[in-house]
Amino acid sequence: MSEQNLPTQRARRQLLAGSASALAAAGLASFTRSAQAQMASAPAANLPPVPKPFPPYVSWKDTNAMILHSSTTIETKRASQGMGLITPAEHLYVRNNLPAPAASILDDREAWAISIEGVKNPRSLSLRELKTVGLESLPMVLQCSGNGRGFFPSKPSGTPWTVGAAGCVVWTGVPVRQVVELLGGALPGMPFMTSTGGEVLPAGIDPKSVMVERSVSAQAMGEALLAWELNGQPIPLAHGGPLRLIVPGYQGVNQIKYIKRLAFTAQESDAKIMSHGYRISPPGTPSDPTQPSVQEMSVKSWINSPLPERPGTAGPVQIQGLAFAGAHAIKRVEVSVDGGKHWRDARFIGPELGKYAWRQFALAVILPPGTHQLVSRATDTAGHVQPEQRLENVHGYNNNSWADHAVTVTLS
Amino acid sequence: MSEQNLPTQRARRQLLAGSASALAAAGLASFTRSAQAQMASAPAANLPPVPKPFPPYVSWKDTNAMILHSSTTIETKRASQGMGLITPAEHLYVRNNLPAPAASILDDREAWAISIEGVKNPRSLSLRELKTVGLESLPMVLQCSGNGRGFFPSKPSGTPWTVGAAGCVVWTGVPVRQVVELLGGALPGMPFMTSTGGEVLPAGIDPKSVMVERSVSAQAMGEALLAWELNGQPIPLAHGGPLRLIVPGYQGVNQIKYIKRLAFTAQESDAKIMSHGYRISPPGTPSDPTQPSVQEMSVKSWINSPLPERPGTAGPVQIQGLAFAGAHAIKRVEVSVDGGKHWRDARFIGPELGKYAWRQFALAVILPPGTHQLVSRATDTAGHVQPEQRLENVHGYNNNSWADHAVTVTLS
Known part of the structure; x- marks a missing residue:
């Protein structure tokens, strides 16, 4: 839908014509960082910038709505999130720990098989068989645990997502619990549900050092799905088709793509991505299995209109944004137009799609000409309040700081 | 996402290799009709069929998921509806009464203006101004009143949608009621809300004979929107962008595209599309303004898995489908596997998105090898039950017959 992206392209052109330091001086530091990421993915001297060709497995993405960080890390632009209750697949971010398998695994989707272990009657089930066991649809926020890493002043290695x-x-x-019931139930003494992705591993190195295998609490089985459709269509390769584990409320790394094994286990996986990857390491410390693992998401919100690149004009303004949490629904969102000094309750827009979906919010305000720092702060039904400050950690995970997500707009 | 459509293309190839009369003899008459529609849009002798190029204003549609009836009438394939709570814009049907305006009307979306009349303080408002007045998001079934016309044995003129x-x-x-309140309220004695589309009319003929102008009850203002986003993105030209009237629960013709005037009026519009078009004319009678107009939708459901082209195998089967009504939510869906002799309650899948959205349903059954006629029957919260038979009418509107929507599958 390239016809729709002309305003964005225009904003980008204007930005590329200015200098990063001038924008930083104007208080637009966070926007500057995002702009630099965009510039890095576009030929420097050409105006308007031509998006890099996207790799074949994501060639169907709406390139105008996305920031191509690398062939396996692609971000949705903040201005492209709009007021969509549901993110179109064409706009959904991509983050793969390994290159996707060959597209030929989709030639016969229903033949894809998964081994279910740590149950009374372990066996392999094809997708064809899974489809006869049960059916559920679940709207859910899918988020990379590094979302917001771009706001860390420490500039952790990894994609600088905003x-x-x-x-x-x-x-x-199909609900995982229905599959497990069919196979006689999980064995006792197995506190973890450990899942393995079907990526092809590079030869010549220890598989444990690269394989995608993650453990979550076995209790997460209660609402987990073995999913074959994304937004009503067969899951694309980039997003884990033909079969993906969905653990609602958990960060993206736990939603295992191309899942080929699901096991109830006595121990967490000893794959490196579990033992040392995705750990909340205090500043200055190496990763270590005793540190907290990236699991459930935390309460979070951000504003996506107005934005510095699309400020609108002084007068009546509808401030709009998104809010979600991990295991709990959103109960309240407050908005501040003075950087967090004073807050007003926003109202929710549109229907609630269940506790794992995000909620749109809006607040109608009158903004005079000048510069305004707009912030949102969400509270979930368990009483968790989005904090002002991020929890510092080496790898830049779990950033839900409301201060980091502020936007500064100048209205005339 | 062309990678996903191989099974459909395969089924289509197999079908094209067979003869329509053989399929009809096997009891697959309704599928045959749909297949003929598909064949009509594909070069007859080429296997696999190459989809016709879609016109530029809909070039972004997923051509593999759609049936191109004409440049202004494009249908979503039954097998492509999947279990999507929300239909991706790329899969949404197209039905325009006139060619779309030039794409240049999207160059400056916010400059689009609408005249609000029949209120205390009538005036023109730009989209830029409308965005400051209010904000709401609404999931809603959009349906052409001719949907199901393809099942009429009388073969009415018009697109044979299934x-x-x-x-x-x-x-x-923005809710229409908030705009009306801002302008001092609707004038008394104005029972109709009459809206005019911004299509360019052909020269040399009476504008009233071709213009798109429809009237609904002024009470429909209560939940109507002046909408600028479809699924979180600016509304594409094909679907009425930059600004479209949305009257939830009403048939598609009342959702005026490119809306340039909204007026509270004492009389229904005298445009031909209102006075004579979209009337429920008894068989053998000409259209006439005294006949019922196509307004609210009726309770309706259909099964979209299994389908004749994708029957699956005998044994456990999850029968799946969609149900919706007009002004009321869906309360119950029953499913029959013997053509309507015996019924069982289906269960709902996924969240309810409000009373104007459709609901997915499923029923787990064991089907032996052989031929089965699968049917669904919905009931809304006001007690309306989907009828067995269509109401015969000249132009093939409002078909909600459960018998017409049956599917016959043969399992081995």
Whole structure:
């Protein structure tokens, strides 16, 4: 839908014509960082910038709505999130730990098989068989645990996502608990549900050092799905088709793509991505299995209109944004137009799609000409309040700081 | 996402290799009709068929998921509706009464203006101004009143839609009632809300004979929107952008595209599309303003898995489908596997998105090898039950017959 992106392209052109330091001086530091990421993905001297060709497995993405960080890390632009209850697949971020398998695994989707282990009657089930066992549809925020890393002043290694490594999408599949019941139930003494992705591993290195295998609490089985549809269509390769584990409320790394094994286990996986990857390491410390693992998401919100690149004019303004949490629904969102000194309750827009989906909010305000710092702060039904400050950590995970997500707009 | 459509293309190839009369003899008459529609849009002798190029204003549609009836009438395939709570814009049907305006009307979306009349303080408002007045998001089934016309044995003139002239999408805009309040309220004695589309009319003929102008009850203002986003993105030209009237629960013709005038009026519009078009004319009678107009939708459901082209195998089967009504939510869906002799309650899948959205349903059954006629029957919260038979009418509107929407599958 390239016809729709002309305003964005225009804003980008204007930005590329200015200097980063001038924007920083004007208080637009966070926007500057995002702009630099965009510039890095476009030929420097050409105006308007031509988006890099996207790799074949994501060639169907709406390139105008996305920031191509690398061939396996692609972010949705903040201005492209709009007021969509559901993120179109074409706009959904991509973050793959390994290159996707060959597209030929989609030639016969229903033949894809998964081994279910740690149950009374372990066996392999094809997708064809899974489809006869049960059916559920679940709207859920899918978010990379590094979403917001771009706001860390420590500049952790890894993709500098701002807000666009998240989307709210609908997964359809069979509840894991129904599959487990069919196979006689999980064995006792197995506190973990450990899942393994079907990526092809590079030869010549220890598989444990690269394989995608993650453990979550076995209790997460209660609402987990083995999913074959994303937004009502077969899951694209980039998003884990033909079969993906969905653990609602958990960060993206736990939603295992191309899942080929699901096991109830006595121990967490000893794959490196579990033992040392995705750990909340205090500043200055190496990763370590005793540190907290990236699991459930935390309460979070951000504003996506107005934005510095699309400020609008002084007078009546509808401030708009998105809010979600991990295991709990959103109960309240407050908005401040003075950087967090004073707050007013926003109202929710549109229907609630269940506790794992995000909610749109809006607040009608009158803004005079000048510069305004707009912030939102969400509270979930368990009483968790989005904090002002991020929890500092080496790898830049779980950033839900409201201060980091502020936007500064200048209205005339 | 062309990678996903191989199974459909395969089924289509197999079908094209067979003869329509053989399929009809096997009891697959309704599928045959749909297949003929598909064949009509593909070069007859080429296997696999190459989809016709779509016209530029809909070039972004997923051509593999759609049936191109004409440049202004494009249907979603039944098998492509999947279990999507929300229909992607790329899969949403297209039905325009006139060619779309030039794409240049989207160059400056916010400059689009609408005249509000029949209120205390009539005036023109730009989209830029409308965006400051209010904000709401609404999931809603958008359906052409001719959806199901293809099942009429009388073969009415007009597009022979089967089930794919419908989708459930999210509209975002300002509630009409907030705009009307801002302008001092509707004048007394104005029972109709009359809206005019911004299509360019052909020269040399009476504008009233071609213009798109429809009247609904002024009470429909209560939940109507002036919408600028479809599924979180600016409304594409094909679907009425930059600004479209949304009257939830009403048939598609009342959702005025490119809306340039909204007026509270003492009389219904005298445009031909209102006075004579979209009337429920008894068989053998000419259209006439005294006949019922196509307004609110009726309770309706259909099964979209299994389908004749994708029957699956005997044994456990999850029968799946969609149900919606007009002004009321869906309360119950029953499913029969013997053509309507015996019924069982289906269960709902996924969240309810409000009373104007459709609901997915499923029923787990064991089907032995052989031929089965699968049917669904919906009931809304006001007690309306989907009828067995269509109401015969000259132009093939409002078909909600459960018998017409049956599917016959043969399992081995």
